[in-house]
Amino acid sequence: MKAKYVFRSVLCATVLGLGAFNALQAHASIVIAATRVIYPAKEREVMVKLSNEGKGPRLTQVWIDNGDERAGPAAQEVPFTIAPPVARIDPGKTQTLRVSYTGEALPQDRESVFWLNVLDIPPQVQDDGVQANLLQVAVRSRIKLFFRPAGLPGTAEEAPARIQWRVVPGGIEARNPSAYHVSFTEIEVVSSARTATFDEGGMVSPGQTTVFPLKGDVQASTATKVRSQAINDYGGVQRNEIPLLRH
Structure with missing residues (x-):
């Protein structure tokens, strides 16, 4: 029996249902250097750093959604691009994501909220007869992205x-x-x-x-x-x- 992969989200536009995922003990090796992303409207782009704190290389897939966490990257219609959408990060190394606003109309009298998704994919384990029944888990992290127009009354701190x-x-x-x-x-x-x-x-x-x-x-x-x-x-x-x- 070959090694199995369980995905909590969409990878390569394929939806894999998983009812028992929450019972698994999964730990992400890829860490996002923020708990939220603030995108001031005047900026051409904002950057988000990922780091691999695991012991092996990881593949990451990233995308932004508008609140529908079940929809995958191909189904998203959001006014942002993010690069690179897929990257390999070696252990102890970092990768900088560049998020850019594409200019579609958004409310100018209040913040808008979106979500940044980072899928942490473990490397495939070869079936050598020893680890044939290993269950590997791809872990998704999802944090808020706030688009903040200029000139809003008051402050976020207030x-x-x-x-x-x-x-x-x-x-x-x-x-x-x-x-x-x-x-x-x-x-x-x-x-x-x-x-x-x-x-x-x-x-x-x-x-x-x-x-x-x-x-x-x-x-x-x-x-x-x-x-x-x-x-x-x-x-x-x-x-x-x-x-x-x-x-």
Whole structure:
């Protein structure tokens, strides 16, 4: 039996279904030197560095999607190009990706969000009779890419503190009046004697409202404030404590 490869995403425009992938212990050798990409509209291109921290060479395939994580590289229609789309990275070496905006119309009064995908593909193992049943896994990393027009009001750093919070049936409602996306790692609703939390990670888009389900039991009448942890442009955590809105 030859060595098998299990892909979590699309490679060479072929979709391979995989229901049991989450049960596998897969570790990426290719590391992205950022947790998000900020693309200022005035820039001709931005660069993203990949590094191979594994013990062997790796093949990478990269692409940008518009939110549909199931669609592969050939199915994407996004206003960006990325080069090189496929590259070999030797152990201990790096590869710089060059992301370029192709000029198609995007909103100029708010950020737009896309996703950068990096597929880390292990080298093929020859069937020498010893490793014939080896299961190899290609691991995909996916991070946000924010296209940021010039002249937006306020700053991305100020946006988390501008979120307006309300306790509603089903959880905590976050309304984002800013022109920037706000991503949270944790949200905690505080009352006089109890707390309830959301810790699964989530995002509120500009001008949008999102309800996050809570773990715990708090009532709207007793809840007083929200403590949140948002992610800044550099991948760091920004903590805020904001009073709740009342109906």
